[in-house]
Amino acid sequence: MLVNQDTKISVIVPIYNVEKYVEECIHSILGQTYKNLEIILIDDGSTDSSGILCEQLEKKDARVILIRTTNKGVSAARNIGIKKASGKFILFVDSDDYLLKNSIENMAASSREVDLVVGAIIYRNDYKVFKRNQFFLNNQLKDETTEVMLIEEYLHCMSKNMTDPYFGAPYCKLFKASIIKDNGIYFEEGVAFAEDFCFNLKYLQYAERIGKVDLPVYVYRKNLCGSLSRVKYDYHYMTNRWKHLCHEYGKLYMKHSIEDCYEHVVKRAYRYVLNSLVGRERIERQEKILREFASVNLCLNCKENHKILNKEFSLLRSVKLWLLFYNLKCISENTLRIFYRIIQKSVYTLRKG
Template structure:
């Protein structure tokens, strides 16, 4: 496929202090054939002003404004509007390396349905490299599932922003982000997407800067009843994947240990000196992740 269109979807809610950095990192990608879909989820700060300014600067940026209804609906609306052959998801307080999309496209071979990569985790002005699978390689869905079984709650598997998806799989199977979950809706999306894959390309080259902030959802005290409800829903999809792969009975106890796992992103490499943070970024704010 020559020069495919890549859709990059950005859900936004009150991210005036980090939005410019995010948009700049996308607009400046070395791969130019992009469709950038920014979905403003009813922001009450100056996010709209920033979006309007950048929309005038770059015709590839399309902004959708809606009433506040949550990140899942924002991403779903972005998917409905997307016309690309492939899709990336970026959160508004994070940013990409300049060659991110180019790197992902190179890894997406004709027989590959999903690309997953290590990522940078940013805390203040320090960076860690995060990942789980130790080497770059092409592997079957079953091989990938064996790795995931070891640490299913690892951010590496659960989040969507360190991955690259085929739009035809999403459209043909009507995949979407659940409105029934307040957290881990991205992991549910990944589990459903994996049902329609056969090969996964693993990269150990990080391309995404994930900003870790105080007050994020994973750091907050989530209601125990809601946690149990969410885990029960997720386990149904998790178990189904291993049943499809005919791996459940043999690994039942290990798979059921999913209930004891908590969201985490495992450190893979030592701390690096400083994050290349734009002076325009300002102070980090709360992040719904």
């Protein structure tokens, strides 16, 4: 494929203690068939050899710019990269992931007269188990042959797959730098959940046309260490983050007058919060957290907001058998969660019927 390479693309890579993977990541960018790149590496206070490896790569290729900073987190590192970027488009790459050889060329080929380009993802782990995300190849869009879609169509798909990295993650996407900078769109710093989703939602408020690449452009390496699982789950914090995420979704969907999609989002967010509580909190505590979630004006004065969530509360009332399980010490949390999900599935099946 021959693509005009006059347009500079800035690739932003936040780096923190990834000496095992960082060279593979950066070499995958340097080896792209699309050459007009500005590669911005932000070493976020690494304590391993990541910074030294980046220094060596900077000396070998003039396109590489290395910025060192104290450890402030991935969002702050990405924001530093945004401010430094001079390209027309911006691509985010995580330092333990990598690109396929023609990824940027394929995305650049779809970038004409669109505000965002999205490509497919390949998932892998250190045991080289691959799984391809083929969202656009699985009949989830009305017209699979369409290379460009309007924002409304994209948002309809997004509402049904709100936690899919294809929509929420900043990688696998080519952003217009002018939209980001002219509207002051940056990643939220100091938060531990949904900062990347919120960035995308803010960006989409200014996008009208989305280009899609039905080919893998990004290889995502799943974290096998389970570091997140070792962090104590703060239900109050996570519930507040879900509220904030729904608020951002609400602004976007109300702007385009597609309230039905927003209803999907609110219901799904509610269920994620509810699922996270089952077997981990007392019934009274669950009710309190869920009431707090429902009390927020998620839909920006939408009168249907409480009606939507009150319907969902009927599920909580339908499983009072939970109380029996709480009184039986031999029943594990996993058993309780499985029990709940069986009931949940049955209730929603009956509703659809």
